[in-house]
Amino acid sequence: MELANEQLVHMFEQMTRIREFDERAARLMEQARIHGSVHLYCGEEAVGVGVCEALQPDDYITSTHRGHGHLIAKGGDPKRMFAELFAKSNGYNGGKGGSMHIAALDLGMIGANGIVAAGAPIALGVSFASAYREDGRVTVCFFGDGATNEGAFHEAVNMASVLKAPIVFVCENNLYGEWSPIAGTTSVSDIADRATGYGIPGVIVDGMDIMAVHEAASEAIARARRGEGPTLLECKTYRFYDHVGRDFGMLDRDEEEVASWRARDPILLWRKELAERGVLSAAEADAITGRIGQEMEDAIEFAAGSPDPVPEDLYRDVYTETGAAR
Amino acid sequence: MSEKNMTVAVAEALDQEMDRDPDVFVAGEDVRVGGPFGTDAGLHQKYGDKRVVNTAISELALTGIGVGAAAVGLRPVIEIMIMDFVCVAMDQIVNQMAKMKYMLGGQPTLPIVLTTHAGIDSSSAAQHSGTLEAWFCHVPGLKVVMPSNAYDAKGLLIASIRDDNPVIFISNKRCLQTSTEVPDVPYEVPLGVADVKREGDDVTIVATGRMVIDALEAAEQLAAEGVSAEVIDPRTLSPLDTDTIIRSVQKTNRAVVAQEAVQFCGLGAEIAATISDQAFDFLDAPVKRVGAPFTPVPFAPVLEDIYLPDTKAILAAVREVIPA
Numbered sequence: 001m002e003l004a005n006e007q008l009v010h011m012f013e014q015m016t017r018i019r020e021f022d023e024r025a026a027r028l029m030e031q032a033r034i035h036g037s038v039h040l041y042c043g044e045e046a047v048g049v050g051v052c053e054a055l056q057p058d059d060y061i062t063s064t065h066r067g068h069g070h071l072i073a074k075g076g077d078p079k080r081m082f083a084e085l086f087a088k089s090n091g092y093n094g095g096k097g098g099s100m101h102i103a104a105l106d107l108g109m110i111g112a113n114g115i116v117a118a119g120a121p122i123a124l125g126v127s128f129a130s131a132y133r134e135d136g137r138v139t140v141c142f143f144g145d146g147a148t149n150e151g152a153f154h155e156a157v158n159m160a161s162v163l164k165a166p167i168v169f170v171c172e173n174n175l176y177g178e179w180s181p182i183a184g185t186t187s188v189s190d191i192a193d194r195a196t197g198y199g200i201p202g203v204i205v206d207g208m209d210i211m212a213v214h215e216a217a218s219e220a221i222a223r224a225r226r227g228e229g230p231t232l233l234e235c236k237t238y239r240f241y242d243h244v245g246r247d248f249g250m251l252d253r254d255e256e257e258v259a260s261w262r263a264r265d266p267i268l269l270w271r272k273e274l275a276e277r278g279v280l281s282a283a284e285a286d287a288i289t290g291r292i293g294q295e296m297e298d299a300i301e302f303a304a305g306s307p308d309p310v311p312e313d314l315y316r317d318v319y320t321e322t323g324a325a326r
Numbered sequence: 327m328s329e330k331n332m333t334v335a336v337a338e339a340l341d342q343e344m345d346r347d348p349d350v351f352v353a354g355e356d357v358r359v360g361g362p363f364g365t366d367a368g369l370h371q372k373y374g375d376k377r378v379v380n381t382a383i384s385e386l387a388l389t390g391i392g393v394g395a396a397a398v399g400l401r402p403v404i405e406i407m408i409m410d411f412v413c414v415a416m417d418q419i420v421n422q423m424a425k426m427k428y429m430l431g432g433q434p435t436l437p438i439v440l441t442t443h444a445g446i447d448s449s450s451a452a453q454h455s456g457t458l459e460a461w462f463c464h465v466p467g468l469k470v471v472m473p474s475n476a477y478d479a480k481g482l483l484i485a486s487i488r489d490d491n492p493v494i495f496i497s498n499k500r501c502l503q504t505s506t507e508v509p510d511v512p513y514e515v516p517l518g519v520a521d522v523k524r525e526g527d528d529v530t531i532v533a534t535g536r537m538v539i540d541a542l543e544a545a546e547q548l549a550a551e552g553v554s555a556e557v558i559d560p561r562t563l564s565p566l567d568t569d570t571i572i573r574s575v576q577k578t579n580r581a582v583v584a585q586e587a588v589q590f591c592g593l594g595a596e597i598a599a600t601i602s603d604q605a606f607d608f609l610d611a612p613v614k615r616v617g618a619p620f621t622p623v624p625f626a627p628v629l630e631d632i633y634l635p636d637t638k639a640i641l642a643a644v645r646e647v648i649p650a
Contacts, residue, residue: 060398094431101429110397111430115421121390122397122422129395132351132376152417155387162382317432318466320490 003214005279009288011053011210012274015045015267016289018069020296021078025068025085025099026246028300034085038099041069043240046266047172048073050213051140051233054221060108060126060139062119065100066172067112070142074109076102078296082303089309096313108137116177117143117150120169124156127167127224138224139167140217146177148191157230161198164229168220171232172207174239179250195232207235208266211273237266330508332501335476336365336441339483340403342512344373347401350487353379353391354405354441362407363443363502385411389418389440393426397434401487409444409496410456423492424467438492439483444472445536445586446634447499452622457535457587462494463564463596469517470564472496474538476506478561481515489517498535498586520567522574526556529580529644532571532597534560537584537616537635544640553648563593571597572604579610580647584640589617611647616640 022042028034041048044066052061052073063070071081076092084091084102091097092104103111110126113119123141130137147153148171160167171191175182188194195202201223205216213235220231238261242248274280280288330338337360344350352369358380360367370378381388385406392404406412412419419440427434446455462470469491473479479497486493523538524545533541538559545555556574560566575581581601583594598613616639624630 062394092431093429093433096431097429103430103433105397105430105433110394111426113422115417118390118417118422121387121418122394123390124387125391125394125396125402126398127394128379128391129398129400132395132400152386152390155382155384156390159382159384159387159391163379317428319469320427320435320437322435322490 007053008274008279011049012267012270012280012285013288013292014049014053014073015210015270016292017078018045018048018072019267020289020292021072021081022068024296024300026241028085029245033304035087036098036100037244038085039066039244040241040246041066043261043265044172044174044207044237045069046210046213046270047170047207047235047237048142050210051170051217054214054218055138055140058108059137060110062110062123062126062139062141063112064119064143064147065112065114065116066144067102068099070112071102071104071109074104075107076104076109078299079302082299083306086303086306087308088303088306089313090306094313095309096317117147117152119143120147120153120156123167124160124165127160127165128163130166131163136225137166138221141167141169143169143171144177145171145173145175145182145186145191148194149177149186157198157200157232160230161200164227166224166227167230168217168224169230169232170217171234172237173234174237176239176243178243190234192232192234200230200232202232202234204234204236207237208264208269210266210270327507327509329505330476331503331505332473332476332479332497333364333503335480335508336483336497337367337369338508339480340366340369341372343484343487344369344377346512349399349401350403351377351379351400352403352405353381353388355381355383355388355407357405361405363499365441365497366405385415386418389415389423392438392440393418393423393436396436396438397426401437403439403441403487406440406442408454409442409458410453412442412458420465424465428467435490436492437490439486439495440492441495441497443499443502444496445498445500446623446630449625449627449630451625455623457585459496459534459563460587460592463593467492468564469493469562470496471517471562472498472535473561474498474501474535474559475504476508478515478521480508481513482517482561484512485514485517488514493517496535500536500539504539515561517562518565518567519562520558520560520570522556522570523559524555524557526554526578528554528578529582529648530556530558530571530574530578531582531584531640531644532558532560533584534563534593536586537640540637541584541640543637544644547641548644553644555644568600568604571601575601575605576608579608581609581613582616582640582643582647583613584616584635586635587617588620589615590620592617614643614646616643
């Protein structure tokens with residue numbers, strides 16, 4: 001599939017937007033300007049953007065605790081995202097969810113999630129609804145390698161396969177579940193092998209190569225949309241930083257391992273590729289990065305100056321106060 | 327109007343709501359064949375695989391189908407066959423279904439009903455006999471409904487399906503076998519409204535689920551002794567209609583609270599505390615509780631008989647609050 005140059009550049013912009021957002025989110029956390037903790041998506045941008053660029057605007061995604069990248073890739077507004085991190089009333093969740101629960105249902109982003117693998121059963125339900133209504137929409141369920149050791153993952157993939165649900169399971173295998181390396185926790189080194197147990201295709205792709213991700217995702221999404229059921233797409237990727245923040249102080253990783261993955265930074269790879277294709281010069285790429293950096297500074301200023309929730313918000317939205325008349 | 331048992335009343339409510347609203351569907355283990363209690367009887371024949379979704383034995387995924395489908399606009403009825411099995415689905419119920427609206431700043435509306443079957447039923451032992459309503463009453467974001475008869479069950483289930491919130495709908499296994507007059511047409515029994523099952527002046531018995539049957543039996547025996555007992559069935563446990571309970575205690579000045587569940591930290595403790603808090607000056611005796619002992623449910627019939635709170639236990643509690 002040939003993509004228009006415009007979309008190729010847009011993919012660079014979106015990856016850059018995620019990187020610039022999360023680098024700043026990390027600093028804001030270190031400065032204690034924002035509350036709670038952030039799980040950074042830096043290094044994994046090609047997965048979220050490569051997949052979401054293959055979706056239609058009204059398709060759905062579910063996300064993880066590491067969810068900023070998925071929301072931006074689905075069209076999230078950095079202003080409202082930073083506002084949520086600043087716990088402001090105009091954040092996506094009204095300041096009541098924070099980083100770990102950030103969601104935008106109007107963009108089809110059903111939510112980040114603080115419980116590992118919990119998005120899988122929910123994504124199954126969302127895709128079930130699409131099949132039920134025959135609305136032609138596809139759901140992408142993002143999760144990490146660690147999630148594939150949770151029962152929720154196995155129950156959801158099995159049921160999705162049986163129902164031939166229009167869903168794609170996208171594993172971001174970044175080789176670590178929190179602080180533990182995959183080898184010590186997981187019975188397979190290729191998560192895609194687990195697809196065999198559920199009678200669905202398991203596909204492995206280089207998660208640092210946005211075009212490879214995009215092509216594999218497009219195929220899996222098309223298959224789901226045709227009613228042929230789920231695919232397990234494993235994207236081999238890497239978390240540039242710690243499980244929480246940039247350096248929580250608990251992560252023990254080999255320096256050479258980190259350097260080898262950093263050398264394959266998905267944004268730098270894509271920038272090089274675009275230059276070689278003659279689509280985007282280095283100067284043009286720099287200009288985009290600069291412009292997006294400023295966009296983020298503006299978003300932070302907007303968020304910091306936004307109103308706090310009011311005390312009454314504590315009691316709001318525990319329940320929906322409608323329904324009896326339906 | 328005709329006499330129906332609660333099983334038939336539940337199946338009728340599901341059928342009439344599915345007929346009325348194409349967004350309503352039922353999913354669960356063995357719902358295709360009507361479920362082990364017959365509460366889904368006839369639904370698959372009428373609505374087919376699409377709307378009567380026979381799932382794997384996967385309570386977590388099954389509950390997720392409900393959460394996800396509701397978040398994007400459907401009205402799922404999720405059936406967890408036996409209440410003890412909710413343990414497998416607890417993350418989806420407590421961390422997802424209950425908290426999602428609040429965590430997401432009000433974004434989703436989650437009209438989910440999770441139906442389940444609870445209580446002691448002829449030596450089903452410790453993993454198939456649980457009455458676990460208190461767990462869910464403790465979770466903001468959930469409503470909890472526990473009918474004691476067929477009329478209430480049909481009306482409460484219809485109201486639960488039409489409600490825009492997650493509702494845990496608990497059918498007690500003994501109550502399922504009892505019959506009342508049930509209108510053939512659809513009707514709602516509003517959530518959050520208790521029912522005075524028998525009026526009386528001398529003592530208030532607040533009872534839930536199968537204990538309502540025992541409380542009414544106790545009231546009958548007490549009447550023969552010249553004691554007039556009022557029996558209140560909250561029907562909805564969360565939100566709890568405390569007004570009806572307090573008004574009754576203000577009249578009778580004595581209260582007994584009866585539940586089938588383990589007494590310690592149960593709903594009865596909350597009701598007793600509420601009475602003490604809001605009607606202390608009206609009380610002529612401490613509030614007494616009736617509930618199961620602090621053990622798992624035993625298998626042996628001789629032990630199960632001792633374990634299960636019954637009419638005798640309610641009578642004993644009433645005699646403690648009304649000195650001879």
